[in-house]
Amino acid sequence: MIWPFITRSLGIATILLLAAIGELLDERAGVLNVGIEGLMLFGGAAGFLAALKWGLLAGFIVGTIVGGAFGLLHAVLSITLKVNQVVSGMGIWLFAMGFVTYWADRYSGPLPMGMVSPSIHGLSPMFFIALAILFAIWFILSRTHLGLKIRSVGEDPSTAEVSGVNVVKIRYLCTTIGGLLGGLAGAFLTLTYLACWSHLPTMGLGWVALALVQFSIWRPPILLAGALLFGFIWQFAISPETIYAGIPAPLPVLRMLPFAVTIIFLTVISSERFRKKWALAKPAALGQPYIKE
Amino acid sequence: MIGLRFPKLKCERIVILTGADAVKISALSVVISFMLFGAFVAFEGTDPLVAYEHIFSFAFDPKLGLPITLHRGFFLVFNTLAFIIPMAAGIWNIGMEGQFYLGTIGAFAVAYSFPDLNQAILIPLMLISGAIFGAAYGALAGFLKGKMNVNEVVVTIMLNNIAFWLVYLLTVGGPWAGIAESTSKPLPKNACAPMVWNTPFTSIFVIVVAILVYFFLKKTTIGYQIRTLGSNPIVAKHVGISAPKISVIVMAIGGAIAGLSGYHMWAGDPAFLMIPRPEAYKAIGDLTYWGIILGLICLLNPLTSVPASIFIGSIIVGTTVLVRRLRMPFGLDVLFLGIISLVFAAFQFFHQYRIRRVKVVIGK
Structure with a gap:
């Protein structure tokens, strides 16, 4: 009874983890991408349509690549064209909402029979892949030379440039990888967690992932804890009866829970007590285009 | 050489x-x-020129699409203004959807509580209540932004989702549930918006609001403070403009205007006069995101937002023709x-x- 609930909440945690770790990498390099929800929608739609045509594995690959393509687009807009990063991210998100509705809604419905993602007693191996990616990104960021370059680009791009780091290249790399991971998160959502396409299936998960990055204080281990917690809350909101049969609150109230908790967390992390630490951890050049003098 | x-x-x-x-x-x-x-x-597989002709001939035909075009267009004006005012202070209000839902709740709560009131009293009460609900919801995000420095983009999106479920809670099997499945009870007769020139009176009202917003931002002290904060927060700080205060004010005003659109939407279109199914009210809620694009394209000018919104309204209404007539x-x-x-x-x-x-x- 409780095991399916755990695997389902780990499923949500996987989605949040994949999307958020990509965003964390972006933000560490100083690029804010508020369009993760859009990346996930594109990854999910492309993955679903590709799976209908060529099978599950192709679905995951295509979803990831399409997500990466839109990560790259965000990079072109915000790094090369120096568009305001919020405008660009919003543009991608709104484009995704429109395009995906037009493109995938006519194929709404479940995946065909027999197209079942591999699982270990109901738990998708993607969870472990996500953990591995998280560990890899944590290792790269904090233990390698490349990680130092990425962090320096996010903190002070002009100094980094003077010390011989190619700011534009690093930012492109990080934003594209962030896009790939966002696309993978979306593909996992439609192909494994939901196993269907319905109108705008992300339901705000991408935004929760964006908030997760902010209150992880840009640290992968805290991000993991946050993703697990929110996976639990999200799944609890969907099916509370598996935890406690006599739950008194009507369902819609619970569906508000993840969003309300996000606001509360964000407020706590911004409070006086944490603000200093938070302000120090925040990549100093976050959201600012780099203009070479 | x-x-x-x-x-x-x-x-x-x-x-x-x-x-x-x-x-x-x-x-x-x-x-x-x-x-x-x-x-x-x-x-x-359709000639674009033919498609555009169908779109605009339908949308601006007084017998077919024009009333809906105007109705949806003016709905967008509300939401564009709700985006413009906070944006002038440098604050991203993505929460028009939530503020619109809250405005809906505010207006409907009055209409259901006092269904027998005189029209001349009931409608202003509904508008005021919707505006207050929307303003409170906007002010919440503004307070978190100004006082606590919480990212307003994330907060307003979260509030949108919460507001969606709030309306769901009230309509689907809730206290406002109607006879038909998943919709609310119909509005009382005297709550319907009186028509002026084939469009609800709120359309005229929003033009007045747009003009007021224009003068508010251009000519008043507080408007000047808002614009200073938006263009240069550091200067604003040095001349003694209180950023927390301004951010609450702009979000409250923006929320109030978005809240008014709740009445305009449901009471102004004879096809609704109630809150429809969740998918349907969500589809209307998604329209509010046009406010962002319209506000930016109009360069935060409240006056140009009116014709631009009508134009976009004609596309929203006109494209439905592509589906029905041209099977797209x-x-x-x-x-x-x-x-x-x-x-x-x-x-x-x-x-x-x-x-x-x-x-x-x-x-x-």
């Missing part, structure tokens, strides 16, 4: 963007969006929203740089 001349493209940084240039850039991005949308229409797939109108927002984002480049051809002469 023979000089070798060839043109070269040079990227120049623009220090001050003139208004005329900005208008040109916005207009150009709309034209490009139309061309791209035309490409999609052509891809679906559903979702083309939201696709157009997407295209225009992406193109506009890309065209922000020209707000900072201009590309100029310079003649380079080598060998002299």
Whole structure:
């Protein structure tokens, strides 16, 4: 009874983890991408349509690549064209909402029979892949030379440039990888967690992932804890009866829970007590285009 | 000596963007969006020119689409204004959807509690209550932004989702549930908006609001403070403008205007007069995101937002024809929203740089 609930909440945690770790990498390099929800929608739609045509594995690959393509687009807009990063991210998100509705809604419905993602007693191996990616990104960021370059680009791009780091290249790399991971998160959502396409299936998960990055204080281990917690809350909101049969609150109230908790967390992390630490951890050049003098 | 001349493209940084240039850039991005949308229409096997003719002939035909075009267009004006005021202070209000839902709740709560009131009292009460609900919801995000420095983009999106479920809670099996499944009870007769020139009176009302907002931002002290904060927060701090206060004020005003659209939407269209199924009210809620794009394209000018919104309203209404008459797939109108927002984002480049051809002469 409780095991399916755990695997389902780990499923949500996987989605949040994949999307958020990509965003964390972006933000560490100083690029804010508020369009993760859009990346996930594109990854999910492309993955679903590709799976209908060529099978599950192709679905995951295509979803990831399409997500990466839109990560790259965000990079072109915000790094090369120096568009305001919020405008660009919003543009991608709104484009995704429109395009995906037009493109995938006519194929709404479940995946065909027999197209079942591999699982270990109901738990998708993607969870472990996500953990591995998280560990890899944590290792790269904090233990390698490349990680130092990425962090320096996010903190002070002009100094980094003077010390011989190619700011534009690093930012492109990080934003594209962030896009790939966002696309993978979306593909996992439609192909494994939901196993269907319905109108705008992300339901705000991408935004929760964006908030997760902010209150992880840009640290992968805290991000993991946050993703697990929110996976639990999200799944609890969907099916509370598996935890406690006599739950008194009507369902819609619970569906508000993840969003309300996000606001509360964000407020706590911004409070006086944490603000200093938070302000120090925040990549100093976050959201600012780099203009070479 | 023979000089070798060839043109070269040079990227120049623009220090001050003139208004005329900005208008040109916005207009150009709309034209490009139309061309791209035309490409999609052509891809679906319809001549874009025929499609556009169908769109606009339907949307502006007084017997067919014009009333709905005006209704949806003025709905967008509310939401564009709700975006413009906070944006003038540099705050991203993405929460028009939630504020619109809260405004809906506020207006309907009054109508259901006092169904027998005189129309002349009931309607203003509904409007005021909707505005207060929307303002409170906006002010909450403004307070978190100003006082606690919480990112307003994330907070307003979260509040949108919460508001969606709040309406769901009230209508689907809740206290307001109607006889038909998943919709609310119909509004009492005297709550319906009186029509002026075939459009609800709130349409005229919002034009007045737009003019007021224009003067508010341009001519009042507080409007000046808002614009100072938006253009340079550091200067604002030094001259003693309280950023927390301003952020609560702008979000409250924005929320109030978005809240008013709740009454306009459901009581102004004879086809509704109630809150429809969740998918249907969510689809209307998604329209509020046009406010972001319209506000940015109009360069935060409340007056130009009126014709621009009507124009977009005509596309929203007109594209439904493509589905019905030309059997094109559903979702083309939201696709157009997407295209225009992406193109506009890309065209922000020209707000900072201009590309100029310079003649380079080598060998002299």
